[in-house]
Amino acid sequence: MRVALTYNLKRELEPTEGDDEPPLPADFYAECDSPETVTAIRAALETRHETHLVEADEDSFARFRTLRPDIVFNVAEGVHGRARESHVPCMLEMLRIPYTGSDPLTLALCLDKARCKEILQVHGIPTPRHIVIEPPTGPSALKAALDSAPLPAMVKPLFEGSSKGIKNKSLVKTRGELRELVTTVHKLYRQPAIVEEFLPGREFTVALIGNGPGLRTLPIVEIKFDTLPPEANPIYSFEAKWVWDTAANPLEIFKCPAEIPDPLAAEIADVARRAFVALGCRDWCRIDVRLDGAGRAGIIEINPLPGILPRPEDNSCFPKAARAVGLKYEEMILTVLDEACRRCGLPAESSEQRPRRAKQRVRT
Ligand SMILES: Nc1ncnc2c1ncn2[C@@H]1O[C@H](COP(=O)(O)OP(=O)(O)O)[C@@H](O)[C@H]1O
Ligand SMILES: [Mg+2]
Incomplete structure (x- = not known):
């Protein structure tokens, strides 16, 4: 098959332009992949398939359209916005090209930790209590939100992964620590903070x-x-x-x-x-x-x-x-x-068949 591998590479942070723009957090690209990971996935796919690399950016749509792979192996995390993991799957759905993994709706829902928990709650699946504190919040609204938060708590950016914005001090035990962390999430990550009851077990x-x-x-x-x-x-x-x-x-x-x-x-x-x-x-x-x-x-x-x-x-x-x-x-x-x-509905080769075929290839 013709397989495209789509991904976002980790990058160095570029200096922000103009004094007004707040700096990006140092862990901005933490979710993205290293060249080593992309090379390893490519090597795996190439053992069976003609494999093409497509970095997920503004040009990907045109690339997918010309390439028209049979399927895309998608590990692209996206870079901007809370629907960023959905960007590539949306393009592929528009082009009707099959891809690995979840669809745009699921990817976006899972990235937003509160939306994800709401769905779990509706299904009766246990997940710790939480509140969301939106920025910017006036002092009295912030105090009311902080007072209603569970303690001890984990304070996290609402839509990040790979421990972005989750530091050792993100486990807070006092209202003062809570206020400091929530404010940091608002300022540095420019998004709401989710404050979640800390589960103390394994x-x-x-x-x-x-x-x-x-x-x-x-x-x-x-x-x-x-x-x-x-x-x-x-x-x-x-x-x-x-x-x-x-x-x-x-x-x-x-x-x-x-x-x-x-x-x-x-x-x-x-x-x-x-x-x-x-x-x-x-x-x-x-x-x-x-x-x-x-x-x-x-x-x-x-x-x-x-x-x-x-x-x-x-x-x-x-x-x-x-x-x-x-x-x-x-x-x-x-x-x-x-x-x-x-x-x-594409031809799949089960893992049981794979070693046998590999041996046959070695013999011929
Ligand atoms: N409610 C919680 N109770 C206990 N530990 C938590 C809780 N939320 C997060 N953590 C700790 O923080 C880590 C990272 O949080 P997680 O929500 O998985 O974010 P990430 O998307 O960065 O992986 C978890 O693996 C866990 O150790
Ligand atoms: Mg995690």
Whole structure:
């Protein structure tokens, strides 16, 4: 098949023009992919398909139109706005070109953490209480909002991922800390803050692959906060993801499969599957789960475009879970592609067939 791989590359921050424009946060491009990740996905696709790279930008529509690939492998996070993850899928729907992963509505809903939680609540799927504080807020409205917030709480930008804007100090215990963090989110990230009841229990993330009756969960990953520096809060913050844990000095921060009793594993897998279905996810997704004070699982976040760093020492949850069932990086990518092909009625090659064909190729 002719496959296009679409992505957004991480970039250096450009200096902002004019004095009036506030600077972009240092983590502005955190969700985007490195050249190394794009190269690894491309190499995986090329083992079976003619593969073309399409960086997701203003020219992508024309590129897709000329190229007319059979299917697009989409990992483009988009750059601007809360519907940014939907930009490429919208173009592809307009051109009627099939693509991997969730559709524009699901991608936009999952990026907006409050909208996502509203849907979970309607479906009776547990998720911590929250309020949204919009900017700009006058002093009395801000005070009223702060007074109504749960404490301790996590303060996060409303529509970001990859721990953008979630720092070690984003776990707040006092109204003063809460005010400071909410104001920082408004100013730096130029968007509402979501203030969420802090779930104090263990944290897990669940990778899912498939659709409908074929939807399967991969082994559950636990995030082990005891591997963080002693003064760190027990959260998977920007520092935990990108500063304290590096490829040069990797932390043993993931345990996969998580060491948990079977009933808890079943409960976590069940809430993750129900969340996948409730949000209308497709092909693949990674869902963050945490236990409340009573040990019950609640959904923290749904990632329909999960991070997939290729090197094991980079500690990336989805590839880690895939490796736990024997799926190497390349096989993981091809499995996701196969799921999308099956869903779209294109020829898919199951992972059981793949090694046999590879051997045949070697013999001839
Ligand atoms: N309500 C919460 N209770 C406990 N920890 C939380 C909560 N919300 C976020 N966190 C912590 O912050 C991390 C990042 O939050 P998350 O909503 O998953 O954002 P991101 O999109 O950046 O991954 C989580 O992995 C978790 O450790
Ligand atoms: Mg998360």
